Amino acid sequence: MLVINNGRVIDPASHTDAPRDILIDGGKIARVAEPGKLGAVAGQEVFDAAGLVVAPGFIDLHAHLREPGQESSETIETGTRAAARGGFTAVCSMPNTKPVNDNASVTRFVLDRAKATGSVRVWPIGAASVGSQGEAISEIAGMKQAGIVAVSDDGKPIATAKLARQVMDYCRSLDLPVIEHAEDVSLAGGAVMREGVTSTRLGLRGMPAAAEAVCVARDVQLAELTGARLHIAHLSAKASLEQVRSAKSRGLRVTCEVTPHHFTLIDEDVSYDSRFKMNPPLAAREDRAALLEGLADGTVDAIATDHAPHEPALKDVEFDRAPFGILGFETALGLALGQLVDAGRLSLLRMVELFTTGPARILGMERKIAGGEPADLTIFSIDRAWTYQVNDSPSKSRNSPFDGKKFKGGPVATIVAGRVVYRAN
Amino acid sequence: MGKLTYRFRDLLSLEPLTADELRFLLDQSKPFQEIQKHPLKKLATLRGKTVALAFFENSTRTRISFGTAAARLGADTMNLQAEASSIKKGETLLDTAFNLNAMKPDCLVMRHSASGAADYVARHLDIPVVNAGDGTHEHPSQGLLDALTIRDRLGTIENLNVTILGDILHSRVARSNIHLLGKFGCRFTLCGPSMWVPRELEKIAPGVPIRCVYKMEEALEDAHVIVMLRVQTERLNDPSLSANDYILLYQLNAERLKRADRGAIVLHPGPINRGIEVTPEVADGPKSCVLEQVTNGVAVRMAILYLVIGGASEGGAHPALEAKASRSKESGHSKSKESANAGD
Numbered sequence A: 001m002l003v004i005n006n007g008r009v010i011d012p013a014s015h016t017d018a019p020r021d022i023l024i025d026g027g028k029i030a031r032v033a034e035p036g037k038l039g040a041v042a043g044q045e046v047f048d049a050a051g052l053v054v055a056p057g058f059i060d061l062h063a064h065l066r067e068p069g070q071e072s073s074e075t076i077e078t079g080t081r082a083a084a085r086g087g088f089t090a091v092c093s094m095p096n097t098k099p100v101n102d103n104a105s106v107t108r109f110v111l112d113r114a115k116a117t118g119s120v121r122v123w124p125i126g127a128a129s130v131g132s133q134g135e136a137i138s139e140i141a142g143m144k145q146a147g148i149v150a151v152s153d154d155g156k157p158i159a160t161a162k163l164a165r166q167v168m169d170y171c172r173s174l175d176l177p178v179i180e181h182a183e184d185v186s187l188a189g190g191a192v193m194r195e196g197v198t199s200t201r202l203g204l205r206g207m208p209a210a211a212e213a214v215c216v217a218r219d220v221q222l223a224e225l226t227g228a229r230l231h232i233a234h235l236s237a238k239a240s241l242e243q244v245r246s247a248k249s250r251g252l253r254v255t256c257e258v259t260p261h262h263f264t265l266i267d268e269d270v271s272y273d274s275r276f277k278m279n280p281p282l283a284a285r286e287d288r289a290a291l292l293e294g295l296a297d298g299t300v301d302a303i304a305t306d307h308a309p310h311e312p313a314l315k316d317v318e319f320d321r322a323p324f325g326i327l328g329f330e331t332a333l334g335l336a337l338g339q340l341v342d343a344g345r346l347s348l349l350r351m352v353e354l355f356t357t358g359p360a361r362i363l364g365m366e367r368k369i370a371g372g373e374p375a376d377l378t379i380f381s382i383d384r385a386w387t388y389q390v391n392d393s394p395s396k397s398r399n400s401p402f403d404g405k406k407f408k409g410g411p412v413a414t415i416v417a418g419r420v421v422y423r424a425n
Numbered sequence B: 001m002g003k004l005t006y007r008f009r010d011l012l013s014l015e016p017l018t019a020d021e022l023r024f025l026l027d028q029s030k031p032f033q034e035i036q037k038h039p040l041k042k043l044a045t046l047r048g049k050t051v052a053l054a055f056f057e058n059s060t061r062t063r064i065s066f067g068t069a070a071a072r073l074g075a076d077t078m079n080l081q082a083e084a085s086s087i088k089k090g091e092t093l094l095d096t097a098f099n100l101n102a103m104k105p106d107c108l109v110m111r112h113s114a115s116g117a118a119d120y121v122a123r124h125l126d127i128p129v130v131n132a133g134d135g136t137h138e139h140p141s142q143g144l145l146d147a148l149t150i151r152d153r154l155g156t157i158e159n160l161n162v163t164i165l166g167d168i169l170h171s172r173v174a175r176s177n178i179h180l181l182g183k184f185g186c187r188f189t190l191c192g193p194s195m196w197v198p199r200e201l202e203k204i205a206p207g208v209p210i211r212c213v214y215k216m217e218e219a220l221e222d223a224h225v226i227v228m229l230r231v232q233t234e235r236l237n238d239p240s241l242s243a244n245d246y247i248l249l250y251q252l253n254a255e256r257l258k259r260a261d262r263g264a265i266v267l268h269p270g271p272i273n274r275g276i277e278v279t280p281e282v283a284d285g286p287k288s289c290v291l292e293q294v295t296n297g298v299a300v301r302m303a304i305l306y307l308v309i310g311g312a313s314e315g316g317a318h319p320a321l322e323a324k325a326s327r328s329k330e331s332g333h334s335k336s337k338e339s340a341n342a343g344d
Helices: A076-085 A104-117 A140-146 A161-174 A197-202 A210-226 A238-249 A260-264 A285-297 A329-342 A348-355 A357-362 B019-035 B061-072 B093-102 B117-122 B140-154 B172-184 B199-203 B216-220 B243-250 B290-310 B319-327 B336-341
Strands: A002-011 A016-025 A028-033 A045-048 A053-056 A058-063 A088-093 A121-126 A150-152 A178-180 A230-232 A254-258 A377-387 A406-416 A419-423 B050-055 B076-081 B107-112 B129-134 B161-165 B187-191 B210-213 B225-228 B265-267
Touching (some): A002 A348, A002 A377, A058 A076, A058 A329, A058 A357, A076 A088, A076 A104, A076 A329, A076 A406, A076 A419, A088 A329, A088 A377, A104 A121, A104 A140, A121 A140, A161 A178, A178 A210, A197 B199, A210 A230, A210 A238, A238 A254, A254 A357, A260 A329, A285 A348, A329 A348, A329 A406, A348 A357, B019 B140, B019 B172, B019 B290, B050 B061, B050 B093, B061 B076, B061 B129, B061 B140, B061 B290, B076 B093, B093 B107, B107 B117, B129 B140, B129 B290, B140 B172, B140 B225, B140 B265, B161 B216, B172 B187, B172 B225, B199 B210, B265 B290
Parallel strands (some): A002 A045, A002 A053, A121 A150, A150 A178, A178 A230, A230 A254, B050 B076, B050 B107, B107 B129, B161 B187, B187 B210, B225 B265
Antiparallel strands (some): A002 A016, A016 A028, A053 A377
């Protein structure tokens, strides 16, 4: 038994923002009560959360754990330890592993490894097409039975409109969301950053915002045609956001996520440092402004990290040759607090929603702090000063543009099924 | 001339350099230009020093020019060419650079097809790195030799109308021209097929007047300097354009050249595609500076190597002047006289 005392409980599901004590028993929340009302029980462990926020466990809809197949960059063990340090209690693992998670046996492997070595929950996402090759629909029903929570060909879009339509049709009947990496590959071909003045000045090949927006337009049309639940991953462009906003206003089941790096950095921050290279690339100043607005007004449903570890041998090369992607778990909350809450753009409750009930709803789940619920909790500070040192990360990779960045506020403890899996010193 | 006003750890791009630094580089090149006219062209300035020439992308002119510059300064060279390198065996750029560095050169001159490659290597090496062209980013020594050529011909590099023609988007020469001449009040007109001349180019150098136009007749109006770019078939995956269309719209011929200022000059970084971007009549005509550019290239590169290798330890008179002095048995430029300023 564990008691979390004196915390400021923020629970978006019940619109609670108040001091509460929480009693955890057997991996579940037993009772939530006003401070001092729980009463002491012999043998219980006490966590003093005075001055801290206690939130439902954070969910990351978008992560690459690299296992199986690319264990030199990350494993389920190292990746979930980094996730725990970032305050995440559950991470959705993208299927672009080697082999691709396109059938139930790979799904089961991921879940078995997570059970054996993981610090937090791992919810696999299955490939939409066999090998994510964009030709044939994968064994989605089998993977659903094994435990996937969504499908995606992430890393690239579902290759053709025809296949995307079929996948959406099928997933509607299976009640699974289709997560789309929206990119018109022919428009983006060979590009290494966003097209604009900076790419032109640096002589780096750029992809226009339209590379994303064209694909979002296609998929919104197909979501309308099929009635599927469509979720746009790592949305970066203003034009894409406007389409999601319009789709929502028409009542379509279209959602989207935004990454911390896209609401923090822009293309002007890019030099020739491959730690600033990711896909979608850092967008224009006006795109960031639109994303911040969308995060505040509800158009954006979730913050997701797109944690994409690449070992130094792969990433520390010429900008043109470096793979896309950066680490995301450990800096997500700090960036959100700084860029969204401290900057006065979002309430703390809204920010918590973007990490908890927002992503849960996309997956068709609930997330709340109440008796009988799984004891997954994220405890964080809104004012503790700390510095992110990537060399201290449990991740196997070091590709973060935020190394050395000073933060105000961040994760203090991560609790999964009543067990403290991370606690800051 | 004697005292070294500026030091250059590396020469990676012209964009961050000030007008004074750029003027200093051009002034330092001047005496080396004189050396090119001597019957004996070899100095001992960098005797005992080694220059590593690493060309990860094909180059004839620039590689030979840097090699000649090193030789005329008395330095030895190490040569790495893409074909012979371990790149194809999968070695990373950084490993190749570390291996070259382990042979203890005093400077690395490199060309690479990736923009920012020289910048990236320079961050990891303790020896000076000179960018001999990185992808579609910059070609600093070309920018300098172009400016030197313009100054020789027109007497100034200030407040000129400069027209650059061709595939600007993919041109490292154009970017270096803009970042140098733009600091001296020059105004730029960029012209070529619209896919090669995106509007973003107008903002790459804040404060420098740059306009993109798509009609060649308009672009040439009142131009003092016309920089032709090679139509880069090797780097141009997209969009490909018919040569006939290019000739129709953008070939520089004698008739079109009439629209430019009467004293206008024509530059081309080479190699020229005769009959495509320029007619032989213009390429070989009196306004053409093509071969002067090549001669000046050696002088500029001598200055660059001298400044990045020798600059930190030397403090006396310009080596070319010293050489001249000793040859004519003058003694007015004693090194010891100015050695109090050494190493500043």
